[in-house]
Amino acid sequence: MQWRIRLLLLTVVIGFSGQAQTQTDTSFWQDWRRWGRDTKQIRKARKKNPKEVGALTASSPWLARTLAQSVEGEATVPHEPRKILEIGCGPGNVTECIIAKMHPDDRLDAVECTKVLYDQACVRIEALRSAAQGQGFPDVRLHCSAFPDFDSGVEQYDDIISTLPFVSLPNEVVITILPAIFARLKPGGTFTYMTFLGANWGTKVWKTITLNFDELKEYNQKMDVFNEWLESAFELERKPIVWLNFTPSWVCAFRKKD
Numbered sequence: 143m144q145w146r147i148r149l150l151l152l153t154v155v156i157g158f159s160g161q162a163q164t165q166t167d168t169s170f171w172q173d174w175r176r177w178g179r180d181t182k183q184i185r186k187a188r189k190k191n192p193k194e195v196g197a198l199t200a201s202s203p204w205l206a207r208t209l210a211q212s213v214e215g216e217a218t219v220p221h222e223p224r225k226i227l228e229i230g231c232g233p234g235n236v237t238e239c240i241i242a243k244m245h246p247d248d249r250l251d252a253v254e255c256t257k258v259l260y261d262q263a264c265v266r267i268e269a270l271r272s273a274a275q276g277q278g279f280p281d282v283r284l285h286c287s288a289f290p291d292f293d294s295g296v297e298q299y300d301d302i303i304s305t306l307p308f309v310s311l312p313n314e315v316v317i318t319i320l321p322a323i324f325a326r327l328k329p330g331g332t333f334t335y336m337t338f339l340g341a342n343w344g345t346k347v348w349k350t351i352t353l354n355f356d357e358l359k360e361y362n363q364k365m366d367v368f369n370e371w372l373e374s375a376f377e378l379e380r381k382p383i384v385w386l387n388f389t390p391s392w393v394c395a396f397r398k399k400d
């Protein structure tokens with residue numbers, strides 16, 4: 143129960159300090175209820191797969207919408223169909239926001255390795271598809287597999303959005319995923335991910351207290367590789383903070399260098 147009380151307090155304090163007023167499409171309380179439902183699903187899955195799922199809560203609707211802005215930012219007139227990849231779609235909460243920003247000619251592949259979350263995402267996307275009654279609904283395909291081991295038939299994407307928990311994933315997984323993201327992204331394409339505010343130093347302090355020397359060294363190496371990779375292959379486009387999330391997070395949107 144304790145996490146729910148903390149989450150409620152955080153939401154109320156930050157919500158009333160301004161962000162809630164930026165909502166246009168759904169009400170603040172609808173978003174709050176949706177976040178609660180997604181978090182329940184994420185927490186259940188996390189009990190079985192703590193490292194893969196990583197987060198204690200689902201991304202909040204406010205965070206999900208900010209992540210999805212990378213797709214909106216790419217609109218051109220006339221529209222050029224875009225190919226979008228979402229990695230770690232969980233129960234489909236961010237997927238839903240990406241779809242809301244998509245053009246009917248665009249295509250989205252969403253990959254999720256935890257079967258129970260993949261099933262929930264399928265139900266959610268099917269509900270959206272039937273609500274649209276086939277009108278203007280983009281080509282959305284869900285894949286139950288672990289990135290990068292999935293075959294969508296698309297060689298390179300225009301946008302990749304990830305909510306993978308890079309901080310908690312093992313080194314060998316992160317080191318495999320990074321070059322795969324690079325390879326699957328077109329030159330000039332966008333790579334967007336989220337990271338908790340202070341995740342680097344906060345996790346470092348936590349790991350310094352709880353881990354032995356070798357584990358800490360391994361963690362530091364992983365984060366160094368991650369940051370060096372970003373700096374060498376990408377340019378930062380935007381890095382807004384989303385306060386209304388547990389915990390508040392940065393959305394980091396990068397563009398692959400040509």
Ligand SMILES: C[S@@+](CC[C@H](N)C(=O)[O-])C[C@H]1O[C@@H](n2cnc3c(N)ncnc32)[C@H](O)[C@@H]1O
Nearest residue numbers: 194197200201230231232254255256288289305
């Ligand atoms: C932090 S959760 C995010 C879930 C949801 N997108 C959100 O933002 O609330 C990370 C998700 O990535 C999935 N995941 C972890 N490693 C993965 C991989 N290699 N390929 C695909 N999904 C992965 C986990 O199962 C989990 O659902």
